[in-house]
Amino acid sequence: MSAVTEERPKAPGPKASGxxxxxxxxxxxxxxxxxxxxxxxxxxSIACLAVLFPLWIVVVTSLSSKQDISEAxxxxxxxxxxxxxxxxxxxxxGQVTRATLVSLGVTLVxxxxxxxxxxxxxxxxxxxxxxxxxxxxxxxxxxxxxxAGLIPTYLLVQSLGLTDTYLALILPSAISVFNILVLxxxxxxxxxxxxxxxxxxxxxxxxxxxxxxxPLSRAVVAVITLFYAVGYWSxxxxxxxxxxxxxMMPLQNVMIQxxxxxxxPVGMGQAIKTGQLSALAVQMAVMVLALLPVAFLSPFVxxxxxxxxxxxxxxx
Amino acid sequence: xxHSTTPGAAARTAPSTADDTVEPSAGGGxxxxxxxxxxPSGVSRAEKKALKKAANGGTLRTRLxxxxxxxxxxxxxxxxxxVFNYIPILGNVVAFQEYDPYISDNGFVAIFHSPWVxxxxxxxxxxxxxxxxxxxxTFVLFSLQLLLFFPIPIVLALLINSVIRPRVxxxxxAILYLPHFFSWVLVITVFQQIFGGAGIIAxxxxxxxxxxxxxxxxxxxFKFLVTAEGVWKDAGWGIIVFLAALASVSPDLYxxxxxxxxxxxRRMWHVTLPALxxxxxxxxxxxxxxxxxxxxxxxxxxxxxxxxxxxxxLDTFVWWNGVxxxxxxxxxxxxxxxxxxxxxxxxAANKVAHLMGEQGVYKK
Numbered sequence: 180m181s182a183v184t185e186e187r188p189k190a191p192g193p194k195a196s197g198x199x200x201x202x203x204x205x206x207x208x209x210x211x212x213x214x215x216x217x218x219x220x221x222x223x224s225i226a227c228l229a230v231l232f233p234l235w236i237v238v239v240t241s242l243s244s245k246q247d248i249s250e251a252x253x254x255x256x257x258x259x260x261x262x263x264x265x266x267x268x269x270x271x272x273g274q275v276t277r278a279t280l281v282s283l284g285v286t287l288v289x290x291x292x293x294x295x296x297x298x299x300x301x302x303x304x305x306x307x308x309x310x311x312x313x314x315x316x317x318x319x320x321x322x323x324x325x326x327a328g329l330i331p332t333y334l335l336v337q338s339l340g341l342t343d344t345y346l347a348l349i350l351p352s353a354i355s356v357f358n359i360l361v362l363x364x365x366x367x368x369x370x371x372x373x374x375x376x377x378x379x380x381x382x383x384x385x386x387x388x389x390x391x392x393x394p395l396s397r398a399v400v401a402v403i404t405l406f407y408a409v410g411y412w413s414x415x416x417x418x419x420x421x422x423x424x425x426x427m428m429p430l431q432n433v434m435i436q437x438x439x440x441x442x443x444p445v446g447m448g449q450a451i452k453t454g455q456l457s458a459l460a461v462q463m464a465v466m467v468l469a470l471l472p473v474a475f476l477s478p479f480v481x482x483x484x485x486x487x488x489x490x491x492x493x494x495x
Numbered sequence: 496x497x498h499s500t501t502p503g504a505a506a507r508t509a510p511s512t513a514d515d516t517v518e519p520s521a522g523g524g525x526x527x528x529x530x531x532x533x534x535p536s537g538v539s540r541a542e543k544k545a546l547k548k549a550a551n552g553g554t555l556r557t558r559l560x561x562x563x564x565x566x567x568x569x570x571x572x573x574x575x576x577x578v579f580n581y582i583p584i585l586g587n588v589v590a591f592q593e594y595d596p597y598i599s600d601n602g603f604v605a606i607f608h609s610p611w612v613x614x615x616x617x618x619x620x621x622x623x624x625x626x627x628x629x630x631x632x633t634f635v636l637f638s639l640q641l642l643l644f645f646p647i648p649i650v651l652a653l654l655i656n657s658v659i660r661p662r663v664x665x666x667x668x669a670i671l672y673l674p675h676f677f678s679w680v681l682v683i684t685v686f687q688q689i690f691g692g693a694g695i696i697a698x699x700x701x702x703x704x705x706x707x708x709x710x711x712x713x714x715x716x717f718k719f720l721v722t723a724e725g726v727w728k729d730a731g732w733g734i735i736v737f738l739a740a741l742a743s744v745s746p747d748l749y750x751x752x753x754x755x756x757x758x759x760x761r762r763m764w765h766v767t768l769p770a771l772x773x774x775x776x777x778x779x780x781x782x783x784x785x786x787x788x789x790x791x792x793x794x795x796x797x798x799x800x801x802x803x804x805x806x807x808x809l810d811t812f813v814w815w816n817g818v819x820x821x822x823x824x825x826x827x828x829x830x831x832x833x834x835x836x837x838x839x840x841x842x843a844a845n846k847v848a849h850l851m852g853e854q855g856v857y858k859k
Contacts, residue, residue, distance in 0.1 A: 200660065201659050202659060202661070204659075205746070205750065207749075207750050207753040207754060208753065209758070209759065215759075219654060219658065222654060223658070223663075226651065226667070226671060226731075227667055227670045227671065229727065230674055230731070231670060233685045233686075233688060233689055236688060237685065237688060252698055253693055253695075253698045254688060254695045254698060256695070296571045296572050296575065299568040299572070300568060300569045300573070302565075302568055303564075303565040303567075303568035303569030304569055306565060309558075309561075309562040309565045310555070310559050310565075310566060311562075311566055311569070312565075315569050315573050318573055318577070318581075319572065319576055322576055322580045322581075324838055324841050325834055325837075326834055326837070327580055327581075327583030327584045327834070328583065328587060328827060328830030328831060328833070328834050329817060329830055330586075330589065330813065330817040330823055330826045330827040330830055331583035331584070331585075331586030331827060331830075332583045332586075333817065334583075334589070334602035334606070334823065335578075335579070335583050335586055335603070337602045338601045338602040338603040350575070351579050352579075353579075354572055354575055354576070359572065383564065384565060384568070385564065388568075405676075409676045413677070413678030413679070413680075414678075415678065415679075415680055415792070416791075416795070420818055431680045434680050434681070434684065435796070439683075439684070439687075439796070439800075463688075466681060469678065470677055470681055473676040473677065474676075477676045478669050481665075481668065481669055481672060484672065485735055485739055
């Protein structure tokens with residue numbers, strides 16, 4: 180990283196650095212001094228390393244053999260060889276496989292549900308002056324000011340008979356009012372001429388939403404979908420208080436048992452004691468399983484973050 | 496379905512460009528309105544009502560018919576919120592009871608049969624030293640987060656903004672945003688691998704003959720640890736808002752001040768920072784409004800490792816007494832105190848935001 184930021188080419192060489200090159204400097208700006216550019220590069224590199232180095236250790240250790248790990252005295256920084264044995268063991272059925280599937284299932288169903296409800300209500304509230312518009316908006320907004328509290332919510336979920344069902348992981352926190360407001364603000368920014376002309380051509384609200392509003396809102400829909408999906412994927416608290424059956428637990432909860440309480444996954448204790456499997460590699464492999472989906476998805480949505488964050492309540 | 500010739504369709508689309516308030520001032524109504532030029536001071540109340548009706552598109556029944564799809568679309572969200580946010584607010588009555596979970600398996604049936612005790616739970620709480628410890632921990636953590644966390648995204652944003660190579664900017668942003676999407680379980684586990692008793696630092700120290708250490712179980716530095724975890728996870732994400740504010744600064748301002756002889760630092764002081772001021776003020780106000788929330792899941796995950804003395808905050812106090820000790824009424828009372836104080840803080844913070852000329856969570 181630092182190598183790239185360090186120097187700006189004096190004269191633009193023939194395709195020297197391609198897309199890494201700096202755009203031309205405005206005439207009034209002074210020549211960048213070397214110490215300044217270097218220190219900027221160093222600080223930025225340190226910040227990026229602070230994020231990447233821990234992840235590197237986790238990934239490398241998860242791919243190391245039992246022998247390499249004991250030679251390194253624990254965590255491995257420089258890989259000596261690569262083995263997928265930890266992943267093979269984890270994903271060949273058993274507790275972690277099931278937990279991963281549970282997490283994937285809850286995330287998928289929950290995100291589809293949350294997005295459907297949020298998009299519909301955001302569109303339903305996007306036309307100012309419609310019947311009940313203000314009342315509905317007030318009902319949603321008020322929840323941003325006063326939280327009911329953990330205990331009454333817990334008692335409610337229990338009385339509805341949702342405990343020990345996956346609905347308890349989805350319904351109580353299915354929608355975020357903030358996300359609805361962001362979607363709504365974006366829908367309202369779509370030029371009314373477009374929707375009006377569709378209405379004149381005889382399109383109803385469902386059709387306008389599906390064929391005009393949604394295709395124009397891909398960016399913000401992508402961001403909000405990511406927010407919801409990450410929320411479901413990362414959640415562990417609701418499972419810890421509403422589920423009692425260990426077989427139903429999602430990946431995050433299994434990870435808590437595994438890493439924080441240092442227990443090997445159910446059925447793998449023997450393989451760790453006698454076989455080629457390292458307990459540490461198994462722990463790290465579970466962490467990689469938990470971070471892989473978000474680490475892959477979020478960069479794709481990155482260019483839209485600004486839009487998704489800022490069209491809502493907070494304006495930059 | 497809705498035809499352009501019906502007055503409803505025309506009136507319905509007209510105010511969508513205007514603001515939330517539906518006043519018959521914007522044009523685009525039916526022919527009835529064109530005959531009467533709107534004179535807000537001179538018209539009678541009946542006329543005003545008629546005007547409003549025309550702008551809204553007629554009687555309630557016709558408007559209901561016109562908007563039924565919109566209402567239908569909004570209902571699922573409203574229902575979810577009513578059930579999972581509003582009914583529990585009523586459920587807070589357990590704070591004034593001696594709730595007995597053994598009366599019935601159904602929590603709400605049990606509420607109806609539990610004895611009322613008035614404010615007894617509250618007086619118990621105020622005499623509980625553990626509660627005051629939690630209050631103190633909450634405030635210390637909030638101050639630490641404000642002091643050590645808050646400035647970092649601003650500095651990082653200024654730094655990234657001054658890098659002009661687009662690729663460098665994009666790559667470093669992608670890396671710095673990443674931890675925001677990790678779960679707390681993952682973040683804490685990552686910290687354990689670095690600073691824990693079997694972490695990479697302790698491991699390296701031991702290999703070179705020094706003594707290892709375990710920061711993860713040390714109550715003395717726990718609050719700094721929590722703050723550091725927060726910085727690692729969310730400081731990068733916090734950049735976004737500031738970058739957007741920086742991008743909206745007109746380059747002309749920089750050029751003009753450079754012409755007047757302002758160097759790099761003076762331009763930052765006199766152009767860049769004033770541009771950030773409203774955003775900083777707003778975020779500060781919002782954070783203060785949310786002061787009692789200092790990271791429930793994050794702290795709960797580490798509560799066992801360091802013990803409640805250092806780790807108990809208001810939220811975990813509620814969890815411990817309610818979910819763990821099944822003392823529902825006591826925990827609900829503590830939760831209610833937190834909720835009411837938080838509400839006051841949010842409203843006060845918004846008031847301050849409005850006084851400073853900013854838009855808070857809601858419009859004035």
